[in-house]
Amino acid sequence: MYDNLWLIPLFPFVGFLINGLLGKKIRNEKIIGAIATLAIFSSFVVSCHYFMQLLDDPQKIHQVVVAKWITAGPLHVNWEFLLDPLSGLMILNVSGLATLITLYSIGYMHGEEGYARFFSYMNLFAFAMLMLVLGGNALVLFVGWEGVGLCSYLLIGYYYEKKSASDAGKKAFVVNRVGDFGFLLGLFTLFWSLGQKGVWTINFVEIAENVHLLENGGLVVTVVTLCFFLGATGKSAQIPLYTWLPDAMEGPTPVSALIHAATMVTAGVYMIARMNGLFAMAPDTMMTIAIVGAATALFAATIGLAQNDIKRVLAYSTVSQLGYMFLAMGVGAFTAGIFHLLTHAFFKACLFLGSGSVIHGMHHAFHHAHLNDDPQDMRNMGGLRKKMPITFITFLCSTLAISGIPFFSGFFSKDEILWWSFASTRGHWILWAVGAFAALLTAFYMFRLVFMTFFGEQKTAAAAKDHIPESPFVITFPLMVLATLATFGGLLGVPHALGKLFGHMPNILEEFLAPVFEHTQHLHEIHAHGSASTEYMFMSISVAIAVVGIGIAWVMYCKNPELPGRFVAAFPKLHRAVFNKWYIDEFYDAMVVNPTKKLGTVLWQIFDARFVDGLVNGVAKVVRGSGRVLRYTQTGYTHNYALSMAVGVVVIIAICVIN
Amino acid sequence: MITLTHYMVLSALLFTLGTIGVLTRKNAIVVFMCVELMLNAVNLTFIALSSHLGNMDGQIFVFFIMTVAAAEAAVGLALMIAFFRNRESIDVEDFSLLKW
Numbered sequence: 001m002y003d004n005l006w007l008i009p010l011f012p013f014v015g016f017l018i019n020g021l022l023g024k025k026i027r028n029e030k031i032i033g034a035i036a037t038l039a040i041f042s043s044f045v046v047s048c049h050y051f052m053q054l055l056d057d058p059q060k061i062h063q064v065v066v067a068k069w070i071t072a073g074p075l076h077v078n079w080e081f082l083l084d085p086l087s088g089l090m091i092l093n094v095s096g097l098a099t100l101i102t103l104y105s106i107g108y109m110h111g112e113e114g115y116a117r118f119f120s121y122m123n124l125f126a127f128a129m130l131m132l133v134l135g136g137n138a139l140v141l142f143v144g145w146e147g148v149g150l151c152s153y154l155l156i157g158y159y160y161e162k163k164s165a166s167d168a169g170k171k172a173f174v175v176n177r178v179g180d181f182g183f184l185l186g187l188f189t190l191f192w193s194l195g196q197k198g199v200w201t202i203n204f205v206e207i208a209e210n211v212h213l214l215e216n217g218g219l220v221v222t223v224v225t226l227c228f229f230l231g232a233t234g235k236s237a238q239i240p241l242y243t244w245l246p247d248a249m250e251g252p253t254p255v256s257a258l259i260h261a262a263t264m265v266t267a268g269v270y271m272i273a274r275m276n277g278l279f280a281m282a283p284d285t286m287m288t289i290a291i292v293g294a295a296t297a298l299f300a301a302t303i304g305l306a307q308n309d310i311k312r313v314l315a316y317s318t319v320s321q322l323g324y325m326f327l328a329m330g331v332g333a334f335t336a337g338i339f340h341l342l343t344h345a346f347f348k349a350c351l352f353l354g355s356g357s358v359i360h361g362m363h364h365a366f367h368h369a370h371l372n373d374d375p376q377d378m379r380n381m382g383g384l385r386k387k388m389p390i391t392f393i394t395f396l397c398s399t400l401a402i403s404g405i406p407f408f409s410g411f412f413s414k415d416e417i418l419w420w421s422f423a424s425t426r427g428h429w430i431l432w433a434v435g436a437f438a439a440l441l442t443a444f445y446m447f448r449l450v451f452m453t454f455f456g457e458q459k460t461a462a463a464a465k466d467h468i469p470e471s472p473f474v475i476t477f478p479l480m481v482l483a484t485l486a487t488f489g490g491l492l493g494v495p496h497a498l499g500k501l502f503g504h505m506p507n508i509l510e511e512f513l514a515p516v517f518e519h520t521q522h523l524h525e526i527h528a529h530g531s532a533s534t535e536y537m538f539m540s541i542s543v544a545i546a547v548v549g550i551g552i553a554w555v556m557y558c559k560n561p562e563l564p565g566r567f568v569a570a571f572p573k574l575h576r577a578v579f580n581k582w583y584i585d586e587f588y589d590a591m592v593v594n595p596t597k598k599l600g601t602v603l604w605q606i607f608d609a610r611f612v613d614g615l616v617n618g619v620a621k622v623v624r625g626s627g628r629v630l631r632y633t634q635t636g637y638t639h640n641y642a643l644s645m646a647v648g649v650v651v652i653i654a655i656c657v658i659n
Numbered sequence: 660m661i662t663l664t665h666y667m668v669l670s671a672l673l674f675t676l677g678t679i680g681v682l683t684r685k686n687a688i689v690v691f692m693c694v695e696l697m698l699n700a701v702n703l704t705f706i707a708l709s710s711h712l713g714n715m716d717g718q719i720f721v722f723f724i725m726t727v728a729a730a731e732a733a734v735g736l737a738l739m740i741a742f743f744r745n746r747e748s749i750d751v752e753d754f755s756l757l758k759w
Contacts, residue, residue, distance in 0.1 A: 636758030638751050643682050 001053065002062045005081045007046050008091055009130040012098075015039025015123035023116020033106035036119035040102055040126050044095035051088045060084055060515040063136050063205060070139075074200035075191075080136035082204055086273055086338065086516045090133035093345055097262045098126045100478035104353055105254040107474035108360060118158060122258070125151035129263050133270060138187050138202040141271065145183065145235065148264045149176040155259065156251040168247035175244040179234015183271075186227030190278070193220045208277045216281050225278060225285035229292075232268030237319050238296045238326055243585055245319055249311040253356030256311060261318050261348035266341050269325045276334050276517055280524045286426055290330025294421070294434040297323030299582075301441035305448070306579040309376045310355045313449050317402070318348060320438060324417050327435055331427040332526035333420035334517040335510050339493040340413035346489050347398035347410055350482035354395040357471040357479065358453060361388055362460070369463035378452040380461070385454040387468045390476045392454050394483035399450050401486040403443035404546045409490035414439060415542050416495055419535055423528040432538075436545055443549025451557035497535040666707035673700035687742070687749040691735050698728045 015036050019026075026032055054060065061084045070077040102122055109118055128147025135141035150173075157169025191202055197213040199206065214221050232238070237245040237260075248260050259265070272279055272289070279286060297320045304316035321344050328337030361384075362375035373380050385392040401410035418439070422432035458465055470476070492509045499505035521527060556563045568575045577583065673696060680693030702721045709717025743749055 631759040634757065634759045636755030638754060639682055646678055646682060 001057075002050060002064050002083055004046070005050065005064045005083055005134060006066050008043050008050075008095070008134060009127050011039045011043040011046070012123040012126035012130065016120045016127060018120075019116045019123065020120035023120060026116065029106070029110065029115055032116045032119050033102070036123050037099060037102045037106065039123055040095060040098045043126065043130065044092070044099050047088075047091040047095045050083060051092055054083060054085070054088050061205065063203075065136075074195060076200070077137060077139050077202065079140060080203070081134040081140070082136035083134070084516055085512050085514075086270075087133050089338065089342065089513075090270060091130060093342055094126065094129045094133060094263050097345055097349055097482075098122070098129075098258060100481055101254050101258045101262075101349065101353065104257075104356070104475055104478040105252075107472050108254055108356055109252060114158065118155075118252070121151055121154045121158070122254075125155065125259060125264070129267070132267055135204075137204060138190075138207075141274070142180075142183065142187070145231075145267060145271075146180065148259070148267060149173060149180070149235070152176070152248070152259055152264055155255040156248045158251055158255065162250070164247075165250040168244070168250040172244040172248050175241050176234045179231045179241050182227045182230025182234070184231075186224045186231065189220070189227065190224045193224065204274055207275065211277045211281055214281065217283055221278065221282040222284050225282040226288065228271065228275065228279075229285060229289055232271055232326070233292065234268075235271075236265045236268030236322050236326070238268070238292055238323060239299060242296065242300070242319050243588060246312055246315040246581070249309070249315050253311065253352060253359060256315070257349045257352035257356070260315065261352050262345040265318060265322055266325070266345070269322070269329060269337055269341050272326075272329045273334050273338055273516070276520045277523075279329070280332065280520045280526065283426060286330045286332065288330070290327050290421070290426070290428075290431055293323045293326030293328075293330055294431045294438070295323070296320065297327060297438040298434050298441070299323075301438045301445065302578055303581050304445045305441060306575060308378050309374075310358065310378050310381075310449060310453065311352075311376055313378075313445060314348070314351055314355060317351075317442065317446065320442060321348065321402070323438070324414060324435065327421055327431060328417040331421050331424040331431065332521060332524070333417060333424060333528070334521070335493070335513050336413065336416040336420055338513060339509050340410075340417055342492070343401065343409035343413040343486070343489050346482055347401040347408075347486035350394055350398040350479060350486050351402070353475070353479055353482065354391050354398065357391040357475050358384060358388065358395075360471055360475065361391075361468040362464075364469055365460065365464035365467040368467045369461065371461055371464055373461060373464070378449065380459055381453045382456045382460070383454070383458040384468065388454075388470045390470060391479065394476075394479040395454070396450060397483040398486045399446045401490075402446055403550060404439055404542055405550075406543060407490060409486050409488070411542070411546075412490035412493050412495065415539055416493065418542055419495075419530075419538050420528050422538065423530040423534070425526055425529065427528075436541065439542065440545045440549045443546045444553045447550045447553035448557055451553060455558055456561065495535070497532045498539075500532070663707055663711045666703060670700045670704040670707065673697075673703065685750050685752065687739055687751050687754075688736075690751060691732065691739075694735075695728060695732065698724055 015038070018035055018039075019032055023032055054062075061082070063080055063082050065078045065080040067079045068076075069079050102119065105118065105122065109115060112118065125148060128144045128151055130144070132141050132144025132148060135144055153169045153173040156172050157166045159165040160169075187202065190207070191200070193214055194201065194207070194210055197210070199210045199213065201207065201210070211221075230241075234241040245260055245265070249256055251259075279289075300316045300319035300323065304313050304320065307313045307316065321340070325337045325340050325344070328334070328340060358381070359375045362380065366373050366375055397408070401408035404411045404414045418432055418435050421427045421435050422429055460468070491505075493507055494502075494505045496507060499507060556567075580586075677693045677695075677697035677700060680696065681690055684690050684693065702724055705717040705721050705724070709715065709721075739749055742754065746753055
């Protein structure tokens with residue numbers, strides 16, 4: 001029934017091979033783009049097919065084994081896939097968004113040197129991400145995990161001739177690697193601990209069935225889950241391993257949209273959801289996750305307030321929203337976390353693609369006017385809503401969603417997270433307060449972006465002012481689809497408290513994901529306790545916060561545009577700290593990067609050049625020295641040689657006689 | 660009575676004389692003669708023991724040694740002639756190019 005699940009990752013892999021190996025020969029941009037889009041679209045079609053099949057299937061958990069992989073002692077690993085409601089949603093999310101963004105890239109990347117290379121990498125990424133979400137055991141997931149890290153490196157460093165881009169690619173990969181180390185440690189510890197209890201497995205279904213063998217809340221589960229969480233912080237850009245994501249904006253905008261907004265960065269959240277049984281057994285870790293998530297949400301939001309590059313603001317916004325997802329996971333609101341993952345994918349991808357559309361238009365105008373101004377700097381924008389109406393409307397819809405305005409999608413998902421952070425048996429009001437404040441900042445900086453870009457007077461240089469075009473259909477079509485999803489996607493997860501008011505609307509998502517999460521939540525008594533009226537109160541507070549944030553942004557950037565300047569002048573040190581990302585990169589450089597470089601230099605100059613080379617040269621010296629001494633035996637006189645022969649014979653005879 | 664011991668001692672003496680000659684003499688031809696002396700001493704040993712043990716093998720082996728000695732003498736003398744043509748001398752101390 002589900003035997004051909006392997007087709008889902010296969011199609012983009014084939015697309016990768018074709019474009020990768022033959023791309024240079026094909027040369028026709030339309031064909032290359034079509035191959036890539038068709039590959040991932042086929043994957044989407046198959047995903048839809050299996051998803052529909054799963055909807056009607058009473059049995060929701062299906063495993064498909066494709067081939068044996070590792071058999072070593074007690075370790076038996078197969079190439080296997082797991083289709084359940086969670087992975088079903090994820091394959092739709094990944095393949096659907098990848099299709100839209102690949103389509104968008106056909107127009108966006110027009111004229112680029114490595115056109116085929118871009119599309120082959122995008123397909124490779126889709127392959128790896130699909131392997132990650134469909135993986136039936138931790139190693140297949142890890143193959144995808146590493147694969148998306150690789151593609152992230154390849155695509156961030158797409159403009160590899162630009163030093164900042166290749167540096168950003170390296171940074172992303174290395175920081176990710178630190179996280180991957182944590183993931184592997186967690187995996188090995190888990191495998192070993194379960195093995196000690198007699199169950200040697202890394203298959204997710206078997207892990208879920210057997211976690212109860214480990215001590216609830218004990219050291220082992222805490223260590224395992226913390227190590228896995230370290231992996232998640234690397235992949236999903238949380239404190240302390242988030243520094244790569246803002247730099248990752250060096251990559252082309254479709255890359256930022258697909259990888260760093262909608263898919264790869266959600267891998268950490270997905271992993272926690274996948275192993276929710278394990279995580280629920282370690283309340284300490286969950287609290288850590290919630291704290292880190294909330295802290296990251298607030299921290300990144302503060303940095304986003306002061307950035308001028310449109311993509312940087314969105315990058316910090318992504319880090320911040322991922323913080324919300326981890327906050328949700330940490331307080332046990334698994335469904336809410338996945339819900340926010342989905343809505344975030346919709347509106348963040350739309351925001352990134354929209355910003356790409358704006359940058360595309362600005363670039364076109366500057367090119368036309370032979371200017372070198374930065375097309376990504378918001379201080380060069382303004383008033384673009386008249387020039388790019390479709391981009392404006394879609395962007396506005398997504399911004400309303402991220403700010404949490406009812407009844408856009410972001411309102412439902414973010415609100416559920418905030419409610420759970422307060423009301424969950426594993427929640428705390430401080431977590432709610434931090435999350436709420438971050439929501440205020442989110443609404444503020446997102447609308448700051450909208451007002452600076454689309455409203456007010458046009459600050460673009462005069463020569464370029466009137467030449468900013470709306471983007472072609474191939475770019476605006478994905479924007480429209482995503483904006484629609486961002487607007488109406490929230491209806492998937494209407495909370496019961498609201499659904500009651502509108503004629504018993506069910507929480508579709510919660511029911512759908514119940515087979516994945518319900519058991520854990522039931523077992524560990526994780527639920528949001530509070531009356532409906534309390535919930536309404538919190539909802540109203542969330543809305544009020546969003547409106548206040550938008551209001552402040554309107555006052556500062558529309559009504560009194562000189563206010564930001566006065567604010568910066570009044571608090572110069574604070575502004576500088578926030579603008580410079582709280583100097584975290586410099587801190588890491590001093591604490592980690594430079595000492596490592598120094599260690600490398602020491603190892604090179606002292607250990608390798610002196611010690612190892614010394615050893616090798618020393619051997620040669622010994623040989624030469626002994627040669628220098630021994631050559632005096634070569635006198636050239638036959639008599640001497642004959643004498644030594646005679647002496648030798650005598651010695652041998654003596655030895656034989658004595659023995 | 661002339662016993663085996665006499666033969667063995669004579670043979671040993673001849674061998675030693677030959678060895679000393681090889682190690683000491685300057686003239687290459689004399690060195691060759693001493694080598695022949697050593698070979699013949701060994702021949703004597705073989706004959707004596709063969710007679711003493713009543714086994715023909717020793718005497719057969721003597722034939723081998725004599726053949727080898729003859730061939731070796733021919734080759735060695737040809738070598739000497741080649742050396743002399745090069746260096747106008749057959750003093751072994753002059754053949755020392757392969758030194759350090």
